[in-house]
Amino acid sequence: MSSRRTEDPMRRLLLLSSAIALSWPAHAQQLTQSIPETIVTATRIPTPQDRVPASVTVITREDIEERGYRTLADALVSVPGVRLVQTGGIGQQASAFVRGAASRQVLVLLDGVPLNDPSEPNGAFNFGNELLGDIERIEVVRGPASSLYGSGAVGGVINMITRRAPANTPFQGFGQGALGTNRTATGYIGGAGTTERWNWLAMGEGLSTRGADATAPRFNANTGERDGFSGAAATARLGFRPDADSLVQGLVRWRENQTSLDNVPRDDPNNEITDRMLYGQFQAETVIGGIWTTGLRASYVGTNRRNLNLPDPLQPVSADDQFRGDRQTYEWGNIVQFGEVGALRDVALTFGVVHALESTDSRSGAQPFQTTTDASARQNTFNVGFQARLFERLDVQAGIAQEEAEDYDGFTAWRLGGTLALPEINSRLIASAGTAFKAPSLYQRFGRIGTTFRGNPDLRPEDSFSWEVGMESDIPAFGNSAFATAGATWFRTEFNNLINFNAAFSTLENIDTASAQGAELYLTLRPAAWLELYGAWTITEAQDDNGNPLPRRPRNVATANARIAWDRFVVVPEVLFTGASPEGAFASYRNTGASVPVPDYNKSGMIWNLTATFRATERISVFAQGSNLTNSRYEPANGFVLPGRTALAGVRFVF
Template sequence: MQRALLLTTAAAVVLPLPSHARTPDAAADPLDEVVVTATRLPAIVQDTPGARVVDRATIDRRGAVFAADILADVPGLSVVRSGAFGGVAQVRMRGAGPGKTLVLVDGVPVNDPAEVNGAFDFGGFDLADIERIEVLSGPQSSLWGSDAIGGVIAFTTRETDGVAADLEAGSFDTRRGRLAVGTADVDRAVGAWLSHVVSEGISAADARDGGAERDGLRSTTAGIKGRYAFSPSISVDGSLRWTDAEVDLDGYPAPAFVLADTPDTQTSEQWSGFGRLHLSALGLDHRFSLSVHDLTRETVSDFPSVFDASRQAWRWQATGTARGVDFVLGAEREDAEGRLSTGLTGELGTTSAFATARVEPVARLSLTGALRHDATDDFGAKTTGRLSAAFDAGAGVTLSAAWGTGFKAPSISQAVCDFCFAPQPWPTLVPETAEGLEAAIGWRSADRRLEGRATLYRLKVEDQISYVAGRYVNIAETATDGVELEGRARLGGGFDLTAAYAWTDARDETTGARLLRVPEHAASATLGWSGERLSAAVTVRAESDQDDSDGFAAVVRDGFVTASLAGSYVLTEQVTLTARIENLTDEAYQQVFGYGEPGRSAYVGLRLRY
């Protein structure tokens, strides 16, 4: 089974060659495939509907500093950002609410249990230590349980061999630095890193005119990562990541209660990490792990708040092959707790069992199935599943399809009815559920210079929890129909082009209204060029109008087109000069109504490797 061998090899090396960094003879290399590993069983991206991988080379070429800078380029993802420098940034995947995307860092769930919807804030998430980003769109609860109802975004941190340093400075008194040291070989690796970003920023409420005060960001991230193989059958690995951030915010002060310059600030500190034992026994590859995440955030404003949250997950997973079937099975126990600003506290716990299997019943056809049972402590049990198929039709054409279900237990805020003012008894909440169906056709030329994929999907969420008349209720039903197009071309002469487009029809089935903050049309394209020493890339991104809210009433946020330019020049084998220009055309635009984005800005830096 050549594909089984391919996936085993790719999983072993962990980091496949980036698709845009292939050598001229890469088409002859059968291992030159992009592989996604957040699927439990490693899978080729072309065979996996809704799967995308953003590697480190793409992050560097794009000049992306924060996660929100590059996630907006992924088709089907809309980034909701209230403030450019560290402002709250959340992702809606295929129209699903922000709390319906599970975020993993080195396999550790880092969604905020104390946030109203249990969503993750991407605003200050620094990409300096990130090696790759994997995106799985559509219900993935059969793989990862609650919170993966709309999809998964998985970050993997970098492994350093030697010394690396990055320095950058530019507009808005922005300064950024990273230092990493480590050693790595086949059997062992250990490394540590420290990164820091500081910027005076812009006024979120009055970006174009400067505002009375600027909303800045100060963020520090540090981490350690290591692995050690005692023998071919026993090894350990783990990582620990810490972030401390302070962000200036604008708010809605009395008596007008409209967005305006305010001295509001938010501070946050979070830890995440895991420890894992790998053990080969009884014909299976076993992994025993413990992951932890702890978060404290405090807002100083006219409406101050303090939130504390923590999450622990114990997991056993076993991988093997029997009678031509690759499979994974395992069990998990996850506990989360949160202390809310009103003084209320809550806990959520889930015990789970899961299994995933892949088989090739006939030549060129791959079938994958996943089944998971989650028993929550307070909201009953739910079984979810996913089926997918991929068929190599020949002539470079791959046909694939998937169907899956998902669920999301109420968040701690919803469970304890935080800020509920309606008379009791309050309605008994039940988990939200989802069903997704998608089909894709992909094509790749024989020399692999051209490739593309078109995906058609439908995502439906039922029993969605909404805040109505002073309490939380299961009322809304939402549906999203969409088309995602993506392609890549090596044009010759050092040029290459990647492009993506998404049409998203996301609506509330209860009222017929379009869902807020989900543009119907979104597209991005990056044209890159690489020479012997110089390389550059220009990225253009566009979004159509979207329905939005000013906090009190429905409004429309105008569409926009913006562009950025990033480049690098290799001075020596150890030193590379970098530069980037954001918002090339000085477009006045907003990602969220009322919150202006920066005008034209420029940054220069050095990348050092020893």
């Protein structure tokens, strides 16, 4: 990566990947298979992780398999700075609060394309839906990123990167199958290949379970009714390289989930939701003059959710709610690699423009209080970025983005950051600051509830100012130069123009402010070649302008795990601790119909998981997983209890 010669094949591959990283970070992730420390989501240019001026957690395919993660929600639970709240088991609604920001202020990408649902009232994302069979890597960037990705990237960005075909391999097959408690069956199967000019991948996956009862047993109306789930997904990719400097490729992904839902404080035997998503993108890029990489991408994301609840003895009212939304984006992105300029090296300039069209047609509830949203909106975002290295130890990155929207005030977001390498003490320092914004959703601007509520088309974007400083050090001991790695990051965010109901609940206004501050601390120990120990502790103090703590943001969240590897065995135990937190608007439901009264906040809870893998041959591995081994009845959200103790065992293969 250090070579500056554009004629070098690796250099050409890096330039080709960089263009896609700017316009669509997906393609640039092909390098992550051979250069795992390279990060794209935080910079749009492939950059070694220790030179990125942002807090980044990378979850690799190996992590997903060794820790038994099946959904995106599973994978995010142990990430520092992230508090994951799920109202039940697989497929149930899950929200992520990153560094105290609201879940709607976290942007989720698939290969660089935003997935946040335009039909969701707050423009948020359900983290409980996505299975991980076709995901190669997840990059979690904490902190403001609107200068790179526009609206929604206030608390951070989560980028899921799909699998790629292996290099120089005409055909490779792969798959997995497993069975478990609660009549759970899951698996995936696929194939991929690469020739001199073509690359391709096709795969499908599915998961079915009768699930567990999500309603807390402390409610008198609890009947023990289970919340089942069935989901399926298919992914196809095809790429063509007309010459060494150019690439054209397309990706299509389809997903459909069916989930049973529970209500609080009583079960509901026939409340079900169907959630479909169709995703596609087409992209092309080329290198001009050896230093300028330019690319185009068109993408589409369509969502269709239906919540059907027919009458029953416990719920005499029927409901048939439908939420349809789609987003079309057209992007032009550029990276110009200048190399060395005076005392600077690795100098790069990025610039581009994104045109997006969002629309929704949604209906829920019944008259006279039926909620409807039928609207669309366009916006253009222009971005410019710069990065360089000085004195072989100081990396500086800067970016600015201007969003222009047709029906609300736009926003200018910026970010400036740097990392300073201190090899004399095996350390690096990081510091950054920036602004971010979340545009008002289509419902917030144009939604209606009967004749009592109207959205406000004059809403301004929610916005924030954030800063962070941190330090990471490698600590030698016992003859090991990296016996331990310790890190600490301090952060603070001011949230402004937050959208909430007016006093009459007749519309919405920009009336709230809030703040969040805290620290992310972590330590990795490597006492032996076969043992790695990891622990992280996040402290967050989030409050509104009156000093009241924000709901579902616990002050303390901690995780600890180990990787024990010897011969053909890998064993990964994991402990997750979540401290107490207020429940906010939902606190009034906590004791309604409850046989055991509890305080109006979520109590703390601890979860123990264990996954073991045995490599039977070079191509076949068997694994077993136990989740919630202590059968904890912890409630992550008001009235919704964790699934009980579960087990899963299966086989994984590649040929």
